[in-house]
Amino acid sequence: MSSPGNPGGVAPPATKLVYDFAEGSREMRDLLGGKGANVAEMTRVLGAERVPAGFTITTEACVAYLRSGGEMPSGLEDEVASALARLQERAGRTLGDPVDPLLVSVRSGARESMPGMLDTVLNLGLGDQAVEGLAAATGNERFAWDSYRRFVQMFGNVCKGIPGERYETLIAGAKREAGVEDDVELSVTDLQALTGRFKSLYVRETGSEFPQDPALQLRTAIAAVFDSWRGARAVEYRRINGIPEDWGTAVNVQQMVFGNKGERSCSGVAFSRDEITGGPEPSGDFLVNAQGEDVVSGVRTPLDLSEMEALMPGAHAELLEILRTLERHYGDMQDTEFTVEEGKLFMLQTRNAKRPAQAAVRFAVDAVGEGLLERPAALATIDAGRLDALLHPTFAPDAKYEVLARGVAASPGAATGTIVFTSADAVAAHAAGRAVILVRPFTEAEDVAGFHAARGIVTSEGGKASHAALVARGMGKPCVSGARELEIDLEARTVTVGDTVLHEGDALAIDGSEGIVTTDEVPLHEAEISADLETVLEWADEVRRLRVRTNADTPADALRARQFGAEGIGLCRTEHMFMATERQPLMRALIMAEGPEDRGEALDALLPLQQGDFEGIFEAMAGLPVTVRLLDPPLHEFMPRAEDLTRELERARADGDDNAAARIEPILDRVRALSETNPMLGTRGVRLGLLHPEIYEMQARALLRAAREVTERSGVRPRLDVMIPLVAYEQELETMRRLVERVAAEEGDGAELEIGTMIELPRACFVADRIARIADFFSFGTNDLTQTALGFSRDDIEGQIVDRYIESGILDRSPFETIDKPGVGWLVRLAAWVGREAHPELELGVCGEHAGDPDSIAFFDMAGIDYVSCSPYRVPIARVAAAQSAIAATA
Amino acid sequence: MSSPGNPGGVAPPATKLVYDFAEGSREMRDLLGGKGANVAEMTRVLGAERVPAGFTITTEACVAYLRSGGEMPSGLEDEVASALARLQERAGRTLGDPVDPLLVSVRSGARESMPGMLDTVLNLGLGDQAVEGLAAATGNERFAWDSYRRFVQMFGNVCKGIPGERYETLIAGAKREAGVEDDVELSVTDLQALTGRFKSLYVRETGSEFPQDPALQLRTAIAAVFDSWRGARAVEYRRINGIPEDWGTAVNVQQMVFGNKGERSCSGVAFSRDEITGGPEPSGDFLVNAQGEDVVSGVRTPLDLSEMEALMPGAHAELLEILRTLERHYGDMQDTEFTVEEGKLFMLQTRNAKRPAQAAVRFAVDAVGEGLLERPAALATIDAGRLDALLHPTFAPDAKYEVLARGVAASPGAATGTIVFTSADAVAAHAAGRAVILVRPFTEAEDVAGFHAARGIVTSEGGKASHAALVARGMGKPCVSGARELEIDLEARTVTVGDTVLHEGDALAIDGSEGIVTTDEVPLHEAEISADLETVLEWADEVRRLRVRTNADTPADALRARQFGAEGIGLCRTEHMFMATERQPLMRALIMAEGPEDRGEALDALLPLQQGDFEGIFEAMAGLPVTVRLLDPPLHEFMPRAEDLTRELERARADGDDNAAARIEPILDRVRALSETNPMLGTRGVRLGLLHPEIYEMQARALLRAAREVTERSGVRPRLDVMIPLVAYEQELETMRRLVERVAAEEGDGAELEIGTMIELPRACFVADRIARIADFFSFGTNDLTQTALGFSRDDIEGQIVDRYIESGILDRSPFETIDKPGVGWLVRLAAWVGREAHPELELGVCGEHAGDPDSIAFFDMAGIDYVSCSPYRVPIARVAAAQSAIAATA
Numbered sequence A, B: 001m002s003s004p005g006n007p008g009g010v011a012p013p014a015t016k017l018v019y020d021f022a023e024g025s026r027e028m029r030d031l032l033g034g035k036g037a038n039v040a041e042m043t044r045v046l047g048a049e050r051v052p053a054g055f056t057i058t059t060e061a062c063v064a065y066l067r068s069g070g071e072m073p074s075g076l077e078d079e080v081a082s083a084l085a086r087l088q089e090r091a092g093r094t095l096g097d098p099v100d101p102l103l104v105s106v107r108s109g110a111r112e113s114m115p116g117m118l119d120t121v122l123n124l125g126l127g128d129q130a131v132e133g134l135a136a137a138t139g140n141e142r143f144a145w146d147s148y149r150r151f152v153q154m155f156g157n158v159c160k161g162i163p164g165e166r167y168e169t170l171i172a173g174a175k176r177e178a179g180v181e182d183d184v185e186l187s188v189t190d191l192q193a194l195t196g197r198f199k200s201l202y203v204r205e206t207g208s209e210f211p212q213d214p215a216l217q218l219r220t221a222i223a224a225v226f227d228s229w230r231g232a233r234a235v236e237y238r239r240i241n242g243i244p245e246d247w248g249t250a251v252n253v254q255q256m257v258f259g260n261k262g263e264r265s266c267s268g269v270a271f272s273r274d275e276i277t278g279g280p281e282p283s284g285d286f287l288v289n290a291q292g293e294d295v296v297s298g299v300r301t302p303l304d305l306s307e308m309e310a311l312m313p314g315a316h317a318e319l320l321e322i323l324r325t326l327e328r329h330y331g332d333m334q335d336t337e338f339t340v341e342e343g344k345l346f347m348l349q350t351r352n353a354k355r356p357a358q359a360a361v362r363f364a365v366d367a368v369g370e371g372l373l374e375r376p377a378a379l380a381t382i383d384a385g386r387l388d389a390l391l392h393p394t395f396a397p398d399a400k401y402e403v404l405a406r407g408v409a410a411s412p413g414a415a416t417g418t419i420v421f422t423s424a425d426a427v428a429a430h431a432a433g434r435a436v437i438l439v440r441p442f443t444e445a446e447d448v449a450g451f452h453a454a455r456g457i458v459t460s461e462g463g464k465a466s467h468a469a470l471v472a473r474g475m476g477k478p479c480v481s482g483a484r485e486l487e488i489d490l491e492a493r494t495v496t497v498g499d500t501v502l503h504e505g506d507a508l509a510i511d512g513s514e515g516i517v518t519t520d521e522v523p524l525h526e527a528e529i530s531a532d533l534e535t536v537l538e539w540a541d542e543v544r545r546l547r548v549r550t551n552a553d554t555p556a557d558a559l560r561a562r563q564f565g566a567e568g569i570g571l572c573r574t575e576h577m578f579m580a581t582e583r584q585p586l587m588r589a590l591i592m593a594e595g596p597e598d599r600g601e602a603l604d605a606l607l608p609l610q611q612g613d614f615e616g617i618f619e620a621m622a623g624l625p626v627t628v629r630l631l632d633p634p635l636h637e638f639m640p641r642a643e644d645l646t647r648e649l650e651r652a653r654a655d656g657d658d659n660a661a662a663r664i665e666p667i668l669d670r671v672r673a674l675s676e677t678n679p680m681l682g683t684r685g686v687r688l689g690l691l692h693p694e695i696y697e698m699q700a701r702a703l704l705r706a707a708r709e710v711t712e713r714s715g716v717r718p719r720l721d722v723m724i725p726l727v728a729y730e731q732e733l734e735t736m737r738r739l740v741e742r743v744a745a746e747e748g749d750g751a752e753l754e755i756g757t758m759i760e761l762p763r764a765c766f767v768a769d770r771i772a773r774i775a776d777f778f779s780f781g782t783n784d785l786t787q788t789a790l791g792f793s794r795d796d797i798e799g800q801i802v803d804r805y806i807e808s809g810i811l812d813r814s815p816f817e818t819i820d821k822p823g824v825g826w827l828v829r830l831a832a833w834v835g836r837e838a839h840p841e842l843e844l845g846v847c848g849e850h851a852g853d854p855d856s857i858a859f860f861d862m863a864g865i866d867y868v869s870c871s872p873y874r875v876p877i878a879r880v881a882a883a884q885s886a887i888a889a890t891a
Helices: A026-046 A059-067 A076-091 A130-138 A141-160 A164-178 A188-206 A214-228 A232-241 A292-297 A305-311 A313-330 A357-369 A375-380 A384-390 A423-431 A445-453 A467-475 A531-543 A555-563 A575-579 A581-592 A596-621 A642-654 A658-674 A686-691 A693-714 A730-747 A762-766 A768-772 A782-790 A794-807 A821-838 A854-862 A872-890 B026-046 B059-067 B076-091 B130-138 B141-160 B164-178 B188-206 B214-228 B232-241 B292-297 B305-311 B313-330 B357-369 B375-380 B384-390 B423-431 B445-453 B467-475 B531-543 B555-563 B575-579 B581-592 B596-621 B642-654 B658-674 B686-691 B693-714 B730-747 B762-766 B768-772 B782-790 B794-807 B821-838 B854-862 B872-890
Strands: A018-020 A054-057 A104-110 A120-124 A249-255 A266-271 A283-288 A334-341 A344-352 A408-411 A414-420 A436-440 A456-459 A479-481 A487-489 A494-497 A500-503 A507-511 A516-518 A547-551 A569-573 A625-629 A719-724 A752-759 A777-780 A843-846 A867-870 B018-020 B054-057 B104-110 B120-124 B249-255 B266-271 B283-288 B334-341 B344-352 B408-411 B414-420 B436-440 B456-459 B479-481 B487-489 B494-497 B500-503 B507-511 B516-518 B547-551 B569-573 B625-629 B719-724 B752-759 B777-780 B843-846 B867-870
Touching (some): A018 A026, A026 A059, A026 A344, A054 A076, A104 A214, A120 A292, A141 A164, A266 A292, A266 A305, A266 A313, A313 A344, A408 A467, A423 A445, A436 A507, A445 A467, A479 A507, A555 A872, A596 A693, A642 B642, A686 A730, A719 A730, A752 A762, A762 A768, A762 A782, A821 B762, B026 B344, B054 B104, B076 B214, B076 B249, B120 B141, B141 B214, B266 B305, B266 B313, B375 B872, B384 B872, B408 B467, B467 B479, B479 B507, B547 B872, B555 B596, B555 B872, B581 B658, B596 B693, B686 B693, B752 B762, B752 B768
Parallel strands (some): A547 A867, A843 A867, B414 B436, B547 B867, B569 B625, B777 B843, B843 B867
Antiparallel strands (some): A104 A120, A266 A283, A334 A344, A408 A479
């Protein structure tokens, strides 16, 4: 058997695996992790005095360890031993020393921060002898024993997986016995007894004595940090945040300093600005006489950073100065950890602060105002992907509520209303002026009318790219998908979660930005574009090359998108216009038509309705480009389902209702004739247009009449881009181009008309030169291009397979969320290239979901695309992301 | 509006549009058409005396004419006038001359022969005056008037679309009035009267007088020939024969010679060898005192060519000599038309003879034996795509049976099976392992699945070009069409012939080579490879580079394919093994399994069955490579359909049968859960393997145990290629490779094991380098690659859209029949290239339908593919096609 690859073998990296802090810098983030690189950088910026010494084990060492199935890469132990020797020399102390021991922390540090997801061990180096040495050396016996009991606890929890509550139970017992309320009130004796109980717990759980050898402690802790990369929480976090599985984490081993040495000691976290609002005041929390994890754990309630000024004025002033220094150095808002040990301030780490969208915007504007950053650099500090949070209503910030179920944050924004279970009910309730939440196991094309009518959507199945999520995002409707705890019984019209049973008409509130469903009455907070956001968006517009359009099917969507800065409509889906309840009978009549006359009648009835739709959209866009896609979905999507009809028919027959049976039968026959095994690859798009040119002709006519009407009414001539979907052969476009041109000649000169195609099939990319010669524009339909290039049916694959692939590390993010660069990206680049070569004036757009994803936007910018078209609420995201891409390109 | 292309504009070719025969040669076939090029070549080879003079209007002129919507390209009329002047000068006569007029024929001539599909006008130049001149000049008044009435008839029919039967009615009337039986018995007066009636008919039908101006006649005839390219018959012929729409036809204008000048004149067609058997005797038909179209039309029964020796010994001997000369010159069997005018032999055209497969093989072998051709040149004369006709089973030669009905011999081969009436039933029966004959009044696109499933097809309507005939021939399935005696009642599910009433499930046997249907049990005779075919195949094997494997799922298929020369199995589809009736319950139990134990039980039961299948195949292949694809189709394919279950359930409920309902419900639930919107792009292939590794593990184990068993039993170690389907990401293959390798390690060393993947998704082609590093081989699944690259679901599109596209000229042939070079071909080349670059020893195969199509095989050969794998009956085709490709490459 030949074996050309060696995918699973232990391939020890040939490079250096351990770096002293003094050797690193922030540029080495990929290798040293964010924390390691930043601590090294801080050491350089603030001086070695301010940062406890230590070293970093590289991410490559972690990757090798994990690939080998848990074997330390060769050479690592030697390098660690040398680094430790240097650290001990500098500190003048050694690990485990019974007289004056060195203590170290062992912390994770991935390329991107994953707060709380990876493991940390503190106070490592202590043992039954060393604890006495620490007590003697510091003259603080209580401190020594408190440190030791913390270490025993943390080591058992982190390295051996002993549940934290087992320790908490023992602590609670000790406090009860001692008759005290707070940990700090436990005496030395109490702590000694508690440590003994912790060690007994360790023996019971692991079958071994608690390790006294510091080298073994260190080795075990390093392995535990490596292993925590594969922990369930970390995997989940990476899945949500799009962090690749194969990055691994670095490990930082650092001399401990102690915030728990008494009243002149403290530990805390500090932001260089207000971490919620982005305002100029530094913020943070700290605890006197405590170690860092006490601040984070929430066991004791920390004090606000401002209170430090009174308690430790010197350290506080130094800290503020350091925060300013770090912010200037990094050019970004900082999130730091510090410890004051008996009055002396140590900085343990710093990183660019994660912050909510409003804080990011405020910081960017202030930083420019203060002269800290130039506009491009300020723009670059914003996480564009989160900006839509500023535009959707949210749960009021101070609202209190109980979570009923959690699901996927599928479409941002919050909504309240009463439960309905069908699209028809949603439409009826909406017509009656009621606010409703549509609750379904999953949704389908025929539910779209219900989306329009509902305030928000909840599904128990599907993920971020399910039908419900896509449609909801497109419409800017809040949606929680895949809320699996909800048991939805459509027959009984109930939702059950544990003991709670909800019925139609019961109140529900959802937060699609957080994936939360609750039955409590939560007040909503409506969003506006703030002055700061407006400023940021103007700066973005100054630098970006990529234009931004929107996907909009209604005048309301179009207007909203224009408010958010859309420069045109890049995708108007005409089929949604036929899905409206009152139009379904016409569409069904068209599909059931026996001959040309019947069909003509149905089309004649549809034409003025379509024309009205288009007039509204043209008026809303006032001369900006409007790209209208002619009918795309297979006809059966407008019909009832065969299974439902079969059931109805059987029941009608069982009831002896011959009339009903006779009515249903021909519909079922037609639905069967239309049904396709793989409708995605079937009779849709331009194929429909070629089979039933009368439909496309009606649409073209409605468009051109609407344009003429609007020109006459408003004096502004619409710019109309007619888009033919699903073209694989240039002749398909040629035939349809002729049809549209003929209708245009017949209907007169109402619009600036361009005719182009959606590029959404691999073949179209290969023959893009031929297609380009007869197209005024291409718009890449990257959703369908992803489906065909990857062989992934979004409806079928997204929930199951894509999630499974992310869990097992095959995928980092769903290819429907961010563009698959090697496959779909390649096709886009190829088509752009050969298309432009054949037709240099060809306009290139993207109208798939990816058009609202910052990573994909950067890719499209590089590929020379002219515009992206995304849902209205993502327009500001796209403007900023496009600017960031332009800035990165010139950097 | 910008209009980058000008697809429909009249773009007159800048080049010469008319060539004298003396200017052309056979290399100019694309420009002059086959006939024009051959007549020119003949003029060179045989001398100007033997070939009536003339000129050819190019195919480019035709294309320009058709593109402009029927406008003669500028310059054409002038060039025709000059050429005509030269022709008149050479002939010493002029068109329409009242004393001694020149007559010309105006004939179509496409790049590839389309016999009878395009139009021809003879005797052009005659008019009321010229006919007198002709009579005077030839001294044969009857001949002159017969020529004139033929011209008037043909002109009206061809150029003005007046139905032929209108003329036939007038002729019949004239014969009745004259009291004669045969056309030749009509007197001059009769013919004059008849011509008058023809002209009156012309006036009635067209509203104009019959044109007397020869220039107008010529212009009209040229336009008519151009237009005939777009005629329904021609379009249909091109669709069937894969001739591109945009070739157009040339037009040949040639001086007339006359086989109807009396008893020393004749017209005929002659083949240089026997056109049925390929034997060395020239064959053909001729008619004394007749024009060429009389021979073809069948109005008079022609004489066999051998009879000419007695009647016109000189001309006969000259003809035989000329046939030998032409055959030597062209290096191929010739199909000629000739005329003897008053004893003088003229050759009107020659072309390589179309011939049935047995004649092609016989000619190739004889031509080498006679020293006429070298082996490579002889191989090149064979139409490889037709060779499978020699391999189909037939009724045993000595079988006795009673004919139930006769129909059209629509697709060769014989088959036996039981009657089914619907495509769905055929599919179900096939899945259950039963042999069936599909019996329908006629077939439609939606029946195609039934063709795949049935052994043979019978229809009561339609002929040789009916849907049934075309599809059956395409698939190599025997078919009898238009068996009108069969009264088929689809509701009652019966076939009635006289007193015999047959029901679903009754036995039937058909012989599609003879058009026979019988209810008797006729033993079938498996075809054998004749000595001549064996010879040809050996020559092919000497020169081809491309290896040929077969697609085979059973030992019987494997053995048959080896007889036909397969060098291994390139695709063994394991799912067919689960479709067998007795295994379905096990497969369903596996799918319905609640937990791992139930699943394990079902797998344990399936394993020995699979192992048995594989043992049979390994034994049949005796150490040749066997490529086994692990389970590919979505699981729901093994389950009943939701619609059927719904109907059953409703009926059970209506009947109050709670047990049945309770049994059906969970199955329906599971089927619903498994159902996918687009199963083609859903949970199948390696995705199944990753979701349910236990299934792939069972298959791998069955394979390796079978290999070990066969090694022990036969001493021959199987060569096993395990193929993982539908890989898009290299990690998918990596995971499955590990699984198979682990099983191989556990099961011991029974096989030469290679592990590779099917390349059937566009993305896989883009990342072929990454995949190649962990693959021993690639096998291109060009069926699925076509479906995804083109967005064409074969099940849904092939009947409807593809046919429509061929009709409207978007496609020349179905992309499922011959590879789509710009799209799918590009992907294959890309993947082959980058795959080989990353892994130079990578073995490359193709296992889609295209592997049996000669054009595609040539493409794969050029793309550097190592082997193609096709169905057993196409193995000889592939061997010859591969040889032809190799020969072409070195030519």
